[in-house]
Amino acid sequence: MHFICERSVLNEALHILQNVVGTNTTLPILSNILVEVSDKKELTLTATNLEVGIQFKLDVEVKDQGTCTLPGRKLFEMTKEMAGEKIEIEVSSDYIGIIKSGNAVFRLMGLSSDEYPRLPRLDKVHTAKLTASVLRDLLKKTAYAISSDEARYVLNGVYFIVAKGDVVVVATDGRRLAMVKKKTEIDPNLDAGIILPAKTVNELMRILHGDIEVEILFSETQVGFKLANMLMISRLIEGKFPNYDQVIPKKTKESVVIQKEEFQNIIRRVSLINTGKSNLVKFRFNDGSLTLTASNPDVGEAKDDMSIEYKGDDFVIAFNPVYLLDALKILDDEQINFEFSESTAPGVLKSGDDFTYVIMPMKLR
Template structure:
C-alpha cells in the first residue's frame, strides 16, 4: 500500500473521523481509522459501533492496499507536519508517514484491515433530500430539552416523525417540551417515527456548512446522512416515545409579551444570586411589568422589572430559569410571549411571530 496526498486533504477527513472512533480504549480496533487506496482514491472509515463515518478523497495511488491505524496518533502526526505532499507506505505492519523533501519520518503500527468491523449501509434509492440548514435549525430549537436521565432512555434523544407536509422534531425531559413542526417543499417519503441520539446532531453540525442539501435515509434501526462525499450514520434509540401532545394546552387564557433580549439580560443578572439546586426564580406578572426575583438566601436577593404587554390578573410563577434561557437563546425575532391559564399549569413560550416552533414549561409548585 502506497499513496501520496496533500496534508490538508487527509487532515480534514481524519479530524472528522476522530469523533467516530472509540477513544476510551486505545487497543480496540474501533480506536483505529480504516484506510484503503486504489484507483486514485483513498477511502477513510471510522466507527465506535454506534456511529459510523465514511468518506473518500483524491490521492496518487502508487500501490493499492488497505490497513487500519490508531486515529488519534495519526491525527496528531498530521497536525504537526508542514503543509506539503505526504508519502504514505505500508510495510511489515508499519505505516510510514513522510513529508516530501523533509527530513521527517514517522512509523505507526497498524492492525489488519480485515479486523475492522463492517459499516452499515443503505441503498442509494432510499435517500431523500432536505436543506441542511433547516434540519440543523430544527435540532437547535429542541436539543436542550432532551432528558439526561438514562433510566428513561427513550427521552434521551430527539423524536422525529413525519407530518402531513414535512417533519416534527420533539424533545422533552418530562418538565419541559420543545417542538418544531416544519413544512418542506421537497417531496418526503413516509418513514417510521424514530428517536435520534444527540451525538448525531453534534457531528452533523461539524460536518454541515448550513448551505446546500442534506441526504437522509431512515431504516428501522439506523439513520443515515450524506453531505458531499461524506456519509455517516447512527443507531437509533429503541423505546416508545410518550404521547407528547397530551401536555400541549389546547387553549390558554392569558398572554404576556416581552422583548427577548430584555428577558435574557434580566435572567442573566437575577440568576447570579440563585443558590438552590432547582435554579428557581419567580416571575410576578402584572400589567405594569414582569418582576423577576431570586430566592432569598444567605448570599442575598436579586430583583429586576422588565416591560411587558399583558392584560389579566396579577400572577406569580415559579420556574427553573434555564427553561427560559435555553429557548430564548436560539429564538428568532425581537419579542416572545408566555401564555398560561393558571400559575401551576403548563406555560407556552413562543416567538411573537409566525414561526413553526414553541416550548412548553411546567412551573414549580409555589412551596416546592
C-alpha cells in the first residue's frame, strides 16, 4: 500500500478519528485505524470502539492499493508535528508503515486488517436532513442533563424525536429535564424516536460546525450521520424513554422575566460559599427584587440580590445552583422566563419558544 496526500487534510480526519479509537485491552486492534487504499484514487480511514464508528473518504494519489491498520493516536501525532505540505505513506507486506513529510521520516508498526471490525450496514433506513449548526445546538442545549447512572440506562443519552416536521430533543437525569424543539423542513410524514448514547452526542458536538448539511440515517438499532466525506454510525440505547411530557408543568402560578447574564452571575457569586456537602441556594422573590442566599457551616454565608419585575407574594424556593448554571450558560437569549408555583414544585426556565428546562427544588432548611 502506497499513497500521497495533503498532510493537513489527513491530519484533520485523524484528529476526529483518534477520539473514537478504542482502548479495549481485549481487542488491541481497536487502538488502530483501518487504512484502505483503492484503485479509485480514494483513501478510506475507519475507527471504531464498537459503540461509535467514524469513516472518512479522502482523495489521494495512489501508488499502490492495499489495506492495513496503523496505531491511531500515534499516526495523528506524527501527521500533526510534520512540516511538509504533502505526506507519503507506504506500508510493506509485513505491515510496517514508512511515513514521510518534509525532512521527517517515521517507521510505524501496523497490523493486518483481517480482524478489524467493519462498520455495520444500515438497513431499512429513513432519512432526515439538518444543518450541522442546528443539530449541534439541539444537542448542546440538552446534553448536560444526561444521566450518568447506569442503572437507569435509558437516561444515559438524549431522546431524539422527529415528528410532523419538528425535531424534539430531550435529556433528563431525574432531577432536571432539558427539552428543545425545532421546526424544520423535514418530511412531515417521517416519525422516528431514538435514544442517542452520551458518547455519540459528545462526538457529534465536537465534529459539527458551520452550515454544512447533515443527513441523519435512522434504522432499528443504529443511526448514521453523513456529512461531506465523513460517516458516523452509532449504536442506539434500547428501551423506552420516560414520558417527558408528564414532567413539564402545564400551569404555573408565577412567571418572571429575568436578565439572563445578571441572573447567571449572581448565582455563580452566591454559590461560591458552597462545597460538595452543601450545595443549596435559596431564591427569595419579593416586590421588585430577587434575593439569593446560601450558607455553609464550615465556611460562612453569602447574599446578593437583583432587581426584577415581580409583583406577587413573597416566595422562597431552593435549587442546586449547578443545575441552573448548566442551563443558563448554553443559552444565547438576553432574557429568560422563570416560572414557579410552590416551594415543593418544579421550577421551569424557558428561553424563546423552543427551550424548556424543568428543575426539581431542594428541601428548604
